[in-house]
Amino acid sequence: MGRKRGGGGKKPPLITSDDDDNNNASSEASFGSSPPSWNDASSHEDKDLLFAITEALYEKRAATREKALETLCAFLRSSYRYEELEPVRETVPSLLLRCVQKGKAKEVELASVAIGLVVVTLGPEDGECWTEHIKALMHKAGGAGTPRSKVACVRALGVLCFVGTDDSVVLQQCIEKIQKCCSASASEVRAEAYTSLALLLSIAIPIGSKIMDHMLGYAEGFAKALGDEAVAVRTAAGSALVVLQEVFGEVLGGEEEEEGEEEEEAGAPFGELGGVVDKMSRLANSSWKTEGVGTPGSARMNKRDRQNQRKAFRELVNAMEGKSSSSKDSKIKLKHGDVLHLDSHSLRVTAGVFKSLLATGFQVHMQTNDLLHQVFNFQPRQEKIHLSQLEKKMLFSPNSTAKKKQTKVRNKDRMVKGTALDFYQEDL
Secondary structure (H helix, E strand, C coil): CCCCCCCCCCCCCCCCCCCCCCCCHHHHHHHCCCCCCCHHHHHHHHHHHHHHHHHHCCCCCCHHHHHHHHHHHHHHHHCCHHHHHHHHHHHHHHHHHHHHCCCCHHHHHHHHHHHHHHHHHHCCHHEEEEEEHHHHHHHHHCCCHHHHHHHHHHHHHHHHHCCCCCHHHHHHHHHHHHHHHCCCCCHHHHHHHHHHHHHHHHCCCCCCCHHHHHHHHHHHHHHHHCCCCCCCHHHHHHHHHHHHHHHHHHHHCCCHHCCCCCCCCCCCCCCCCCCCCHHHHHHCCCCCCCCEEEEEEEEEHHHHHHHHHHHHHHHHHHHHHHHCCCHHEEECCCCCCCCEECHHHHHHHHHHHHHHHHHHHHEEEEEEEECHHHHHCCCCCCCCCCCCCCHHHHHCCCHHHHHHHHHHHHHHHHHHHHHHHHHHHHHC
């Protein structure tokens, strides 16, 4: 659900791109942080390059439009292009819509990525202008096409709903469409569908008399997907379960608390689906075989899949049980000595989507993009703080004053807790 620029509103969106970490070697990812030369347009100013791209999107030849879309993606990733894009905020989205509606698989894929980048750049100020884009993406996501084009459509659809609409009816339609993609034949499409559902659930608000039924339905679907044959799908479904627990945990556990029943065990956060955490724990300690969890039964996993699954599900189990994350994903180092702290799994999902969409442009956008500042409640430094070796040692060494004070406070807390425990044991 979108926010107004510079004002209050619901928490904004997140997004991913086609050229993600799974070796989706999309040509736009190889451009790096600077726009490529295209029809000798790189020698022109930014406005001239954008004008050349816009003109090329009118061409009848599909290869010309695809090349223009690749250049547009690289251009929008290379820097925060709000000032350049603002004068053509109606023209460019309309051309991208036509590419999605009438283009073939490759063009649909690139146009979907470009739509996500345009939304991240312009923000959700004019949410109504994205209604037709949402309809087109929903149609393409469930229709014919290559797995890559469907993945791009599902991601862009999740981003648009996350950022570009405040209409609850449209949001529900998007969720229903993305849910259908969870049964796609391609594993990458299923994984992206679960990730997009997690993204949309992270901004959902628990209201309505039937919210319990809806959430248990989501949880049941996610729990079933933990047995999928693809590691990426299992991981994405587990991540969606954690987001569901973070956002709707109190709602899902409300009935038992009202009836005065005993507090649920760690392995039963969803009532009827009490074995969810146990199942995730087994995946976190999986052997070389899937142990009958997935469709192929005891199919043997390769070393990389096994390592990825165990690493991912250990973090997911900790998050499900309310433990703080020790993963590198919880802290992202930025320019000028800034560190982006991601305190919840929902924020880590959001950050992963934006990093995938923006690729090498994530750092520069985090410094200058107002929308990302609102999403992560982050205010960047404008200048780098230079510290000498002595100053670094005084600040970060275990023998520094700050570290000693932190240790002293921690020891005091442990002593207080130990005293309280002794008191209750004596009382018993």
